[in-house]
Amino acid sequence: EVVMTQSPATLSVSPGERATLSCRASQSVSSNLAWYQQKPGQAPRLLIYGASTRATGIPARFSGSGSGTEFTLTISSLQSEDFAVYYCQQYNNWPLTFGQGTKVEIK
Amino acid sequence: EVQLVESGGGLVQPGGSLRLSCAASGFTFSSYWLTWVRQAPGKGLEWVANIKQGGSEKYYVDSVKGRFTISTDNAKKSLYLQMNSLRAEDTAVYYCAGGVVALDYWGLGTLVSVSS
Numbered sequence: 001e002v003v004m005t006q007s008p009a010t011l012s013v014s015p016g017e018r019a020t021l022s023c024r025a026s027q028s029v030s031s032n033l034a035w036y037q038q039k040p041g042q043a044p045r046l047l048i049y050g051a052s053t054r055a056t057g058i059p060a061r062f063s064g065s066g067s068g069t070e071f072t073l074t075i076s077s078l079q080s081e082d083f084a085v086y087y088c089q090q091y092n093n094w095p096l097t098f099g100q101g102t103k104v105e106i107k
Numbered sequence: 108e109v110q111l112v113e114s115g116g117g118l119v120q121p122g123g124s125l126r127l128s129c130a131a132s133g134f135t136f137s138s139y140w141l142t143w144v145r146q147a148p149g150k151g152l153e154w155v156a157n158i159k160q161g162g163s164e165k166y167y168v169d170s171v172k173g174r175f176t177i178s179t180d181n182a183k184k185s186l187y188l189q190m191n192s193l194r195a196e197d198t199a200v201y202y203c204a205g206g207v208v209a210l211d212y213w214g215l216g217t218l219v220s221v222s223s
Contacts, residue, residue, distance in 0.1 A: 034209035036152075043202055043216060044144075044152065049209035087152055091209060094166045096142075096154040 002026055002090050006099035012107040013078050021102045023071040023088035032092035035064055035073045038101075039084045047086075048073065078104070109133040109212045111203050116217030123193050123221070129186040129203030129214055136184040137161065142210055143177060143188050145199035145219075155201070156188065170196075193221045 003026040013019045023033070031051040036044040046055040048064035051071060061076040075082055083106055088099040115127040127143070143155040156177040157166045165177055176189040186203050198221050204210040 032208075036210070038152075043213040044210070045213070046206070046209055046211050049211075055209075055211065089152075089154075089209070094157075095168050096157065096166075098152040098154065101151045 001095055002029060002093050002097050004088055004090055004097050004099035006086075006088055006102045008102060009100070010103045010105060012105050014107045015080060016077050017107075019075040019078055019082075019104055021073040021075075021086055021104070023066075023073070023099050025069045025071075025090055027093075028068045029090040029092035031067045032090055033064075033066070033071050034089045034091065035062075036087045036089065037082075037084045038087065044087065075104075111205065111212055111214035113201065113203050113214045113217040116201065116219045118220045118222065119193055120223050121194060121221055124189070124191045125193065125219060127188040127190065127201055127203075127217060127219070131184045131186065131203075131205065134205070134212065136179075136205075137181050139205040139207060139211075141177075141179060141186045142204045142206075143186075144202045144204055144210070144213075145197075146202070146216075147196075147199045150199075153199075158186070190219070193219075195221050197221050 005024045007022045033051045035048040038044040052064045063074045085101045085103045087101050110132045112130045142157045158177045174192045178187045200216040202216045204213045
């Protein structure tokens, strides 16, 4: 099983600042990596797939990078609606696995 | 507009069974991988099962193998999860999701509570 490890667990950021979230895979997942955003009481929403491709309708302030075992989600200028929990997920190997999540909170 | 609507959740005793359903609309149902993901209260996301379009391939997380069965009915554009021998640790919100590679579309979820 590919273990996905996200850091930090919680990120405190002021509106307008940049947020950088990390995701590490225990073995290479190539570029088969997605990022999701989840707000309280809501279903997750796909942000990024293929490690760096934004999903339909996702603002340009969200960007993804990396390949192999190291991945990054960057939110260039945090808006109020971006405070949420973010999950990475690999779809290179069965079982599909998620990271434990990074909570982005208001500083 | 793509919609996935889950139903069938509820309270069940340990050892009991439930069948979850997910009704899909607004996309070519038979062209997507379909997935069940669950989230225990206050916890993260856990992938449960996948089925390939056409049903030729099915995959399960180890903790549900032999207990849960994923299936589809293309005519009804519906995804199902038959859950048997339920345990307390199966308590979660169950989401159906679909996509070509990643999980593009998600339902709102249905809560399954396993308790005596």
